[in-house]
Amino acid sequence: MVGRSRRIIKYRGLIVTVSVALTILAALMLPRLEISPSLDEYVPDHLENKTYLKELNEIFGSSKMILLMVRAPDVVNTATIERLRTMAGDLSQLEGIERVISPFDAKEISYEDGFMLMEPFLEDIPGDQSGTDQLKQRISSNKMANRFFADDFSLVSLILIQDPETPDTIIEEIRAVIESNPGEEEVLIGGLPFITYSIQGSIKSDMTLLIPLALLLMVAMLYSFFREWKGVIMPFIVVAMSIIMSYGLMALLGWKISLITILMPIMLIAIANDYGIHMIAHYQELIRKHGWKSMKGISRKIYKDLRRPIIITGLTTIGGILGLLTHSMIPAAQLGVLTASGIGFALLLSLWFLPALLSYLRLPGEASIRRQEKAVRTSRWLNRFGRWVSHHPRSIVVITVMVGIIGTLGILFVRVDTNIEGYFLGKSEVRRSTELINEKFGGSQYISILFRGDVLLPEILHRMEQYEDAIRKEPAVGTVSSPVTLLKELSKGFYSQDEAGYDKLPASADEAYQFLEVFSMGGNGEEIEQFIDYNFEHARILISLKDGSNRAGKELVEKLRTLTRDDPNVMFITGDGLTKIELADMVIRGQVLSLVFAIVVVFLLICFSFRSCKAGLISTIPLSVAIVVLFGLMGFLGISLDIATALLSSIMIGVGIDYTIHFLWRFKIERARGLDHMDAVQETLTTAGKGIFYNAMSVIVGFLALGISNFAPMRYFSALIVISITICLISALLVVPAIVILTKPKFLDPKQL
Secondary structure (H helix, E strand, O other), X not given: OHHHHHHHHHOHHHHHHHHHHXXXXXXXXXXXXXXXXXXXXXXXXXXXXXXXXXXXXXXHOOOOEEEEEEEOOXXXXXXXXXXXXXXXXXXXXXXXXXXXXXXXXXEEEEEEOOEEEEEEOOOOOOOOHHHHHXXXXXXXXXXXXXXXXXOOOOEEEEEEEEOOOOOOOHHHHHHHHHXXXXXXXEEEEEOHHHHHHHHHHHHHHHHHHHHHHHHHHHHHHHXXXXXXXXXXXXXXXXXXXHHHHHHHHHHHHOOOEOOHHHHHHXXXXXXXXXXXXXXXXXXXXXXXXXXOOOHHHHHHHHHHHHHHHHHHHHXXXXXXXXXXXXXXXXXHHHHHHHHHHHHHHHHHHHHHHHHHHHOXXXXXXXXXXXXXXXXXXXHHHHHHHHHXXXXXXXXXXXXXXXXXXXXXXXXXXXXXXOOXXXXXXXXXXXXXXXXXXXXXXXXXXXXXXXXXXOOOOHHHHHHXXXXXXHHOOOOOEEEEEOHHHXXXXXXXXXXXXXXXXXXXXXXXXXXXXXXXXXHHHOOOHHHHHOOEOOOOOEEEEEEEEOOOOHHHHHHHHHHHHHHHOXXXXXXXXXXXXXXXXXXXXXXXXXXXXXXXXXXXXXXXXXXXXXXXHHXXXXXXXXXXXXXXXXXXXXXXXXXXXXXXXXXXXXXXXXXXXHHHHHHHHHHHHHHHOOOOHHHHHHHHHHOHHHHHHHHHXXXXXXXXXXXXXXXXXXXXXXXXXXHHHHHHHHHHHHHHHHHHHHHOXXXXXXXXX
């Protein structure tokens, strides 16, 4: 051990140079980084819905729909309609927009003197109130027109079909068109492409704001703890280098920054300085208590004393974080690899680079030592913790058990929701437009039922009609459209109102074909292609969801599958709205697997490190308490398990185990010095306890920055991780010492050191 610590000083120049060189190489990779906001990239390509959706898009074209809404007290007026008409024309010219579906495409179909008449609805807007009222009645009664208008005529919309290969930055060009057509009405954009575009912008905003804020909070916290700039700058350097290294690895592997991987730099800010904190705390302890006169000697000493516990805590943290690899969500697994790599680099830097760099610095002066003494007043309440544990160990254990039972009850109420619409806060443009779409236009998330066969046969069309009638009764459903809707509207051009075929499905496939042929000759082919392919072999029912929650979506899908189960012409049910449901199932599986993986890995590492299975059991107690309380709180408070909060258990286990390891390791040393169990607890809490406390506060302060994220899941994640780390800290300072006093485990016996 002495030889190793001397080599740190002997080769300190080489260690510093190599560390800096590796960081520079990683920094050169950073310009390659890209942002991916797409929910589809969260799920593997082999999943059922993703495969079905690709096949659906090959038949009917892109399913990426952007909704542009014009809002006014009454949109049925000449100025508003003309503005909408101009914007529709300009938008149709944008490269990347396959087509614009608008109320100007809607036709008023009628039958006169044996001929079908198709006249545009909005050629002219009446100038008087009576004419306007009549137009509104005609719009309301026309199924081809009323889908563009809100029932109260406070909104009128355009549907933009986006080319699937076009990036969502097309939103910027859409906004430019809106700005070039000014008016008094408010214009809002909605739909999943707009949501993913907004996610991309919010990711950039979060990274620009949260990373500097978290670093600033870390600097303030470190100085308040150590009252010495060595204790600030050195952990800061370790954190900055580990972040650069992780981002460099991300760029090298070609991975993209996602909503989930926003967490990576925040996690490193919160975690990567923990090892440096313990070293700086020990360095200051040596200065105050033992009066060391050589920085080289201090560097060797802190390396010798802390090498093993830091390696153990580093490996257990990495093991816990790598539990994210069990997630089927691709960015979650990537987050595990990147964060574990960053922590591993920080571990190496803390063991070698930090002591080597410290050896170059001067000893602190008397004024600095006096400031440090003021900063260690935490030992007073740590001393109280020690006395409380020593006198009331059974009470602490009983209280812990009761809290665990209450938390277990709350777990029963935990629900899963990966609805992308819920990522944004109430006043954001995305949230406002989404709520309007759900309320006025039936929702922006769609599910399709795909049919194959001779889809113009009356028996197939009548089954579709029956399905439509049943689906419209579902509370989560907004609108339902299909060939049935179109053909019944077209029948009004072939039959007069007093004839049997009026507003009815065609009596034969030939008649249905005739309806569509005549309609297509009028320049309405795109209207047909939304629901029937060009050779009439495929058709679909298109369903919008006004309730985008996972629960509502899952219930609806089950009912749709039951409804169509025995239909030989139904190929599958798919849609963007189902991706989040598959994602929810992945979240549950990933949560369970990552939890088990992390607990097992941490347990085995601790058993190996302390050569005792009992050590593993005792060390996992704080984690178990924190997990139960955390998920219990989520259940009681109605906080959903989503793509962010699903990562909590692995992160909490990886971070929270450190506090118990440092306590047990220092306790073992104090026992070896001849102290009994109670005195060893007291001494451990007032020495290593400070490093443990600083460590936990570092994590808490780092994650607090997420509390101002643009994303609601990140804000919840921030609050929950703070709660869980606080529980781990309290457990390590109270529960573990109480158990040690009551059980007196042999692995902590002085002979085992």
